[in-house]
Amino acid sequence: MKGRIVFLLLVGLCSGFVQVPVHRLIQYDYEGTSFGSQVASFNFLGAHFKNESEVPRKIALIHETSLTQETLENTIALKPSALLIILSSGVGLTREIQVYLGSNTFPFPIYFAYETPELLEVYESLLVTGEQTIDSDQLQFSILSEEKSLVKNLQQENFYGFAYEFSENLSTIGIVTYLDAFSVIPELTKGVDSNGSGVIIALELIRLMKKVYDKSPAPYNLLFVFTSSGTTNLQGLRPWATTEESELQQKRGNILFALCLDTLGQSDKLYMHVSRFQKDGEIELTNIYSQFNSTAEKSDILLDYKKKKVNMADSFVPWQNEIFAKNKIVLATLSHLENSRRGIFDYSSVFDDKLDMDIFKRNIKFVAESLAKYLYCVENTAMFSKADVLKTTYLEEIVENFKELNRYPAKMTPGSKFSNYFQGILKELGFNFKVQKFSAPDVTPYNLKQESLSVYKVKPAMLDLYIFLGVLGYLAVLWLVIKFFGKNFIKVKKN
Amino acid sequence: MAFLHLLNCVLLTFAPIFVIFNSTSLHEYGARSCLGGVFGYFMSSMAKLLAYATLVPLSEEWSLISELPKELITLIDIYMLTKVFSWKASRTADKKTRMMGIGLGWGAAELICSHLLIFIVNAGGGEFSWEYMQRAINANWGLFQVIVVACLVYIRNTSSGVMPLLTTIFLGAQLVVRPLIISYGLASGILNEWTMLCFQSIWTLCFVICGKVVVELTS
Structure with missing residues (x-):
């Protein structure tokens, strides 16, 4: 029973609007220096790489068809919190880009996912940015994973x-x-x-x-x-x-x-x-x-x-x-x-x-x-x-x-x-x-694990905050009603 | 944000139990004043489960004939509440505290069993959904309704004259008519999630006022 509840909780925590298997950029140490993506887990709002003003502090999505070394470098220069490259045929991921990704150090997560209809829909929806209201939907991208450890003495x-x-x-x-x-x-x-x-x-x-x-x-x-x-x-x-x-x-x-x-x-x-x-x-x-x-x-x-x-x-x-x-x-x-x-x-x-x-x-x-x-x-x-x-x-x-x-x-x-x-x-x-x-000992890799990316629809944090304040207000009102108007209905606690 | 959403849902659903418990005389008698209600809820749930499984026919479409048995089975709650009030163990406090304690215990058990896991599994999943806020608001109205039902059952069993008839009408309306209206409204499309919530709110307000009047008249 206990195991079942834990399983249900995990399923719940992992379930999302869209879930796709993702593959992480290599992480390895070579001659004492770390290369590749240094972080594995993230939980950020998403942004299309073309909406440059939205890229900072979000996960930037780039489709392979738009992927060039210049695009990639420009997007990385905007300081995204994470990067997701959507692969289709693989042609866009040129050898130059692969060498660039593999021989540099990135202090944020970089993942690759194969194109799926759902992911493509998410990618295209990010391109459209309207006026944000208090209850407008946003897309949250999340990979909950432990940071990978170095494989010593491989x-x-x-x-x-x-x-x-x-x-x-x-x-x-x-x-x-x-x-x-x-x-x-x-x-x-x-x-x-x-x-x-x-x-x-x-x-x-x-x-x-x-x-x-x-x-x-x-x-x-x-x-x-x-x-x-x-x-x-x-x-x-x-x-x-x-x-x-x-x-x-x-x-x-x-x-x-x-x-x-x-x-x-x-x-x-x-x-x-x-x-x-x-x-x-x-x-x-x-x-x-x-x-x-x-x-x-x-x-x-x-x-x-x-x-x-x-x-x-x-x-x-x-x-x-x-x-x-x-x-x-x-x-x-x-x-x-x-x-x-x-x-x-x-x-x-x-x-x-x-x-x-x-x-x-x-x-x-x-x-x-x-x-x-x-x-x-x-x-x-x-x-x-x-x-x-x-x-x-x-x-x-x-x-x-x-x-x-x-x-x-x-x-x-x-x-x-x-x-x-x-x-x-x-x-x-x-x-x-x-x-x-x-x-x-020369090239030491990090542990690998198949990860799954979850994409959720979320509301702005302010909405949750307002609801929270509303709930607190409601509870206060409930307490006051019982305290001052509930005397005839129930025996109110004596102070 | 996911955490805050979960917190909001959990707080809105379960905090009223603690507010009611702590701001009334129940606090002085301790949690044992509510235990009868908790136990009664579990007993009633098991009995209803058996009854549903054996007596209620499966039906895809809404019809009064298929829905009525379902709602009539909830009358087991009245029987079980009557039993709980008659237990010596629950006679630990004055009349009003007993009504309140048993109602609150029953309601708390119902809320925990019906909503807690769903909130943790779904509302904690990161995706914001109004569905869980609606569920939380609905749970609140449910709690108030259960408390009033407990009061009415007690009054029905202990009073004389017109009161047993009046409380029976109220209980019938709450346990049979209300669910029938909601299920028909949802099945026919007259009600959606939000209008159903409005209906529940208005119903709860009326039901609480009726309950208060009945309690006033008998005290």
Whole structure:
């Protein structure tokens, strides 16, 4: 009974004129500084961003169709108490706006909500501002939520293993990729292209390579490394690349070349990002690159090479290969991204939720073919047919699962839904893997929670105040009536 | 604002109970003078609940035949009030204080059970609605009506001559005719929330004056 009453009270407190699920702007600490929205709860009157005089001390609403960097900055300059951005197709939330929102600090709540007919009605009604009377309706926006706490010592895990038994006497070729995804709206983070595509290609490589290794092992160890917290300055790869654990050191020491897979789900052109090209006498490296070049040529893929020197002084690492370059391991990052990332928000967009399946399948075949040809020293014969690559429907199913299971770093702790799902896939593939647990201290996120925005119709506070005074007056009159006129009706208390 | 709205509703509904209790002789006898009314209300409510469930047919549209049984069942209140007045435990004070105490206890229990949770759940939800203010005003008139009903029941049971007939007419009007007029008015659209409130106000004023006259005549 007690629980029922508490439930009823909560339902009552949460119920409103309109209720919509909302997603909060990211909040995280990076190198000791807080970024993103610093406040979670609010209870303010609403204002349309076009009614500039009403924006201060209210929650300003902006629809995505009106959203530009200039609009956003101007609205924020008016000092609203909170900001609600209504999303529709996602086109308006450009990468520039996402970077602006993610790399600045806002001392007020910023939320995003998908457009609903009710919310749109509310938004449009705010545009009309008539003369305010004592009993005219106003719209109150409220999110009652506790402030989010910092996730200290965020626990993450890397997965690594060999396609076939590891042999000390053989050189190792590594395939490295990161599992997580990042965006300014953590709850909407899908990261299908960046870097779901890289992970799925690596999984497909495991499947294909296990097949050929089981028939006849190549004279190389084939290592697969899946790291977490890759989007947050490659925090996951660093403990794997630098750990002093002897067994891992030995396996790492055998690496001849490692290929990093990063964002490969779209675009006709591919880029191989390297920190250095092969030197004279590095025949193996020459062979690797020539295999990739010849396969690209045969597959009509435009493959270009981008060289970027590693800047040891820069704390931000744009490519995975640069982590290994610091360890003097040669490797390259294959990606359809042409330019180096400049910050963590270059890793993913909120609306990174599509793959071009034809391009993606072509890229899977390209990577698998190039790698297998190098491993088996084959020149002209095709190692895999089109039929060997997974069917589109199955790939789409995996992509859907990747979309559903949030891969924001804070959601990828050991035992998380994604961790369990991913380990399940690896086991299904018959891949023997090890787990390396680590804490990611560089970028520390805050706890996430799905929130609900309530919009109420309220009257001006003055009306409630007048009613309050009226009630007090009524009670005083009642007391006086009983005191002075109630003598004949009841026995009045003797003073 | 939500808090102030809730406070207004709660204050308007429940504060009169404390004003009446503290400004009359009930205060001297303590809350026990009202307990009989509280207990009587719960007993009567249970009996009415059973009667509604078993005797009243379900009907979508308003008709006198379907409404009359509902209102006749409220006559259980008169029976229960008569019982409460006859209890030894309620004979703790003089006649007027007993009438007042039992009426106030009954009314307070009714207000708490009928309105408190609704106010907390809905009026505290943040949205301003006149509906809850109307409910609060209505609750006040209900409290006064219950007190007068208690007085009339007591007088009906203890007086002789024309008084039992007169009080029975008043009680019948209050417990049967008034709800019938309101339900018909609302169902037919003659009354809306505000006009119904006006009707209730006028009715309450008349009923209280009638009650006062009857009490005056018997004291």
